[in-house]
Amino acid sequence: MQINFNRVYADYQLGPIRSKNVVDGISLELAKNTFTAVVGHTGAGKSSLLKLLNGLLLPTDGEVSVGDLTIDKNGKKKTLNKVRKRVGMVFQFPERQLFAETVEQDIAFGPKNFGFSKEEITQLVDQSLKQVGLTPDILPKSPFSLSGGQKRRVAIAGIIATKPDVLVLDEPGAGLDPEGKQEILAMLRTLHDTHDSTTILVTHDMNDVVTYCDNVLVMEKGQVTTHQTVRGLFSNQNEIDRLGIGLPEPLRLQRLIEEHTGRVFPHVCLTQQELKDQLLEGAHL
Amino acid sequence: MKSLILGRYFPNDSIIHRLDARAKLVAALYFIGLLFFIDHGLGYLFVGLFTLGVMYLTKIRLSVFIKGVRPLIFLILFAAMMRVLFTGGGEVFVSWGPFTISSQGLWVGLFTFMRFILIIFISTVLTLSTKPVDLTDAINALLKPLRKLGVPVDDFALMLSISLRFIPNLLDETQRVMDAQRARGVIFGEGTIVEQMKKLVPIVLPLFASSLNRAEEMADVMDVKNYQSGEKRTHFRQLTWHTSDSIALLMMVGLTAVVIVVNYTMV
Amino acid sequence: MTDQPLLSVCDISFRYDITQDVYALSAISFDLNRGESLAVIGDNGSGKSTLARLLTGLLSPEKGAIYLDGVELNEGSKKMLRRQMGIVFQNPDNQFIATSVEDDVAFGLENLNIPYEQMRSRVDEALELVDMYEYRTKDPSQLSGGQKQRVALAGVLALKPELMIFDEAFVMLDPMSRRSILETLRRIQSELNVSIISITHDRDEIEFFDSLLVLNQGERVMRGKPAEVFKQMSSLKPPFAEQLRRDLVDAGMDLPDYYMSESELVDTLCK
Numbered sequence A: 001m002q003i004n005f006n007r008v009y010a011d012y013q014l015g016p017i018r019s020k021n022v023v024d025g026i027s028l029e030l031a032k033n034t035f036t037a038v039v040g041h042t043g044a045g046k047s048s049l050l051k052l053l054n055g056l057l058l059p060t061d062g063e064v065s066v067g068d069l070t071i072d073k074n075g076k077k078k079t080l081n082k083v084r085k086r087v088g089m090v091f092q093f094p095e096r097q098l099f100a101e102t103v104e105q106d107i108a109f110g111p112k113n114f115g116f117s118k119e120e121i122t123q124l125v126d127q128s129l130k131q132v133g134l135t136p137d138i139l140p141k142s143p144f145s146l147s148g149g150q151k152r153r154v155a156i157a158g159i160i161a162t163k164p165d166v167l168v169l170d171e172p173g174a175g176l177d178p179e180g181k182q183e184i185l186a187m188l189r190t191l192h193d194t195h196d197s198t199t200i201l202v203t204h205d206m207n208d209v210v211t212y213c214d215n216v217l218v219m220e221k222g223q224v225t226t227h228q229t230v231r232g233l234f235s236n237q238n239e240i241d242r243l244g245i246g247l248p249e250p251l252r253l254q255r256l257i258e259e260h261t262g263r264v265f266p267h268v269c270l271t272q273q274e275l276k277d278q279l280l281e282g283a284h285l
Numbered sequence B: 001m002k003s004l005i006l007g008r009y010f011p012n013d014s015i016i017h018r019l020d021a022r023a024k025l026v027a028a029l030y031f032i033g034l035l036f037f038i039d040h041g042l043g044y045l046f047v048g049l050f051t052l053g054v055m056y057l058t059k060i061r062l063s064v065f066i067k068g069v070r071p072l073i074f075l076i077l078f079a080a081m082m083r084v085l086f087t088g089g090g091e092v093f094v095s096w097g098p099f100t101i102s103s104q105g106l107w108v109g110l111f112t113f114m115r116f117i118l119i120i121f122i123s124t125v126l127t128l129s130t131k132p133v134d135l136t137d138a139i140n141a142l143l144k145p146l147r148k149l150g151v152p153v154d155d156f157a158l159m160l161s162i163s164l165r166f167i168p169n170l171l172d173e174t175q176r177v178m179d180a181q182r183a184r185g186v187i188f189g190e191g192t193i194v195e196q197m198k199k200l201v202p203i204v205l206p207l208f209a210s211s212l213n214r215a216e217e218m219a220d221v222m223d224v225k226n227y228q229s230g231e232k233r234t235h236f237r238q239l240t241w242h243t244s245d246s247i248a249l250l251m252m253v254g255l256t257a258v259v260i261v262v263n264y265t266m267v
Numbered sequence C: 001m002t003d004q005p006l007l008s009v010c011d012i013s014f015r016y017d018i019t020q021d022v023y024a025l026s027a028i029s030f031d032l033n034r035g036e037s038l039a040v041i042g043d044n045g046s047g048k049s050t051l052a053r054l055l056t057g058l059l060s061p062e063k064g065a066i067y068l069d070g071v072e073l074n075e076g077s078k079k080m081l082r083r084q085m086g087i088v089f090q091n092p093d094n095q096f097i098a099t100s101v102e103d104d105v106a107f108g109l110e111n112l113n114i115p116y117e118q119m120r121s122r123v124d125e126a127l128e129l130v131d132m133y134e135y136r137t138k139d140p141s142q143l144s145g146g147q148k149q150r151v152a153l154a155g156v157l158a159l160k161p162e163l164m165i166f167d168e169a170f171v172m173l174d175p176m177s178r179r180s181i182l183e184t185l186r187r188i189q190s191e192l193n194v195s196i197i198s199i200t201h202d203r204d205e206i207e208f209f210d211s212l213l214v215l216n217q218g219e220r221v222m223r224g225k226p227a228e229v230f231k232q233m234s235s236l237k238p239p240f241a242e243q244l245r246r247d248l249v250d251a252g253m254d255l256p257d258y259y260m261s262e263s264e265l266v267d268t269l270c271k
């Protein structure tokens, strides 16, 4: 599903009390089936951008469109609900929102609200459980009795069970141990590839960006400062310096070595494999 | 949820904002007390205009204040109606069992209505123009004499400031939980009463859990940061008294004079 | 100063539910010297946060004892000992007491009866250090996740304690800010000779710490310099540089076969 932002502005209004624009005139286009990372400093407006995508934050000006649905400042409830069915949103620390008595009920909550039939729901619950790498024996358990990583998976299952065309995630790996984090991100990538969905991932970890994402969108002070392919961005050191973003570990190490030897590698290494190959070929010598 | 104005601070730069919190608090309380002594329309006209003047000076749009009244309007109308129905005297228009609608009753009803509206307006002025921290400090400062009598004034002030902290937190948390539910297809404000009540369960449960959790963690933070009830502590916020603050209080005296004059000359 | 360790944890055990035989921590011991920094790692649920709560006296060990500066931490002494420590908890949402950023940073100082002028300068200084000075009058609940964590950190820096404890306190920061804050902390550590305990899942933070404590299901697996820990525990995910070194060795490159920090690896490669 294609996503468009057309000169979108937004702020956090408290009743009549306005704040400054936290999304400040953003125009962008996210093509179908892309896996896009959103990165940027704290407070840049990443979470706010995600909220705009499913109408939890309404633009004060401009429009956001998801496929043929458009959200503007008047945001009709009907449209919003349709948008929300299309856009599955996984909040930061989604496990804090678990509430049902059993895992099964929790996962079924979304599909029920969006009007799936009983049979469909049973099937969706099973399917999404499998997709997040859990087994059915967990279904009758209370979500509160699970470990951190399991809770996170259940929460994600509850979102993908509604069969969204667009999946939006706010730092889904935060607070998980390295294994747990890697499993979840790899699972998301598989899900993306097998379902042809459009995925948007907010993350601080550049290693995740290079490992799992195709495109990257950098935000700064409510604006998009660049939107391009991951490799394109990290191949351009000037651009990275200008944007003030961090490097993935392999590239950071490559730069350190280059600084040390004064010799530039023939290729930019984004993954451990690439760096290893270059070093084996003697790029640093 | 977001339209609740009473109790929120509205950052701005105005004469009223710059007044000392103690002056504002004393003046507001005094003003509210004064309202109960007015028994003439002209008196209400005066204090009404005064209130409007003060609201104007905050440089905050009138609509903000109106929105502050809106959630309470039914309550106020109800109270005013009761006064109308249970007060007799003057010309009687309608009489039905114990209820009468009389000219006297209508006046009393109107006064009640005015009194409530003005109380809300003036307290809204107070909270919109004063940071909650300053307000609690002002309360703390004003209650200080009680400390000699062994009243735990500091604890009381901190409790108040934490409640002030907790309320917006609770609202934000509610917002967050509701957002998460909306994202999962819940449509709030639709359906029958029973359906709407059902939708509350998935909000109340996580909210309850997170509030408990929050209270516990905040208590831990206070504990670790060595907050000890009843013990002397310094204050980061310093309140400073200016001439304008004295003038504000003097205006209250002036207003009292007007009310007294109106009450006694216009009977 | 004597050379006794600042913090001494002796054989502590703890369980949340005393009717059950499940220990959140069992028989943990370690020392921490003045001016030393320690990273604590371990899977979700391995007891890291529990340890932090025990160290700050919010929980009491069922067995064993904790000594700070040679004084045992208990009901009687904890008020006094807490003056020497500061902690940032895991959840940044629940750590704010006051209604503005600067008031919150000042909260701990007020409780210590610090005079106003000194408070003012310490608060400003701490907020500058974490780059949040321009947000000082904001309501903490309206900050983004990373901004909240910075403010919480400033609250500890302003206290200038001898022991700082951070429970996953940097997860919401972007990598550049995280590195710069870790560098700031390291500077403070050596300038003021403070001890730091930082709980983290991020293996690339490890290079900023002197040593490492690994927990697994409530038990101490190892304590030592990163080099020792990663040499002995091949199953533990190492920092990137070490991962790469292992990979290169496997592929037949002529590299010494022991743990290397990033700078060591770069030096060796460039020789």
Ligand SMILES: Nc1ncnc2c1ncn2[C@@H]1O[C@H](COP(=O)(O)OP(=O)(O)OP(=O)(O)O)[C@@H](O)[C@H]1O
Pocket: A012, A019, A022, A040, A041, A042, A043, A044, A045, A046, A047, A048, A049, C141, C142, C143, C144, C145, C146, C147, C172
């Ligand atoms: N509920 C709120 N009310 C008012 N302002 C807010 C609110 N939430 C966020 N903001 C402000 O909006 C700006 C953008 O916040 P946002 O949460 O989108 O940032 P972010 O890029 O997700 O940051 P982080 O990486 O720290 O999560 C920040 O300056 C923040 O202070």
Ligand SMILES: Nc1ncnc2c1ncn2[C@@H]1O[C@H](COP(=O)(O)OP(=O)(O)OP(=O)(O)O)[C@@H](O)[C@H]1O
Pocket: A148, A175, C016, C017, C024, C042, C043, C044, C045, C046, C047, C048, C049, C050, C051, C090
């Ligand atoms: N308040 C509590 N009541 C009961 N059990 C608890 C409580 N807090 C933690 N536990 C349990 O104690 C164990 C250790 O938890 P702890 O929070 O210390 O882990 P952690 O290492 O900090 O994990 P994480 O990396 O997820 O933060 C876990 O099994 C957890 O379920």
Ligand SMILES: [Mg+2]
Pocket: A046, A047, A048, A170, C144, C145
């Ligand atoms: Mg965010």
Ligand SMILES: [Mg+2]
Pocket: C048, C049, C050, C090, C167
């Ligand atoms: Mg923890």
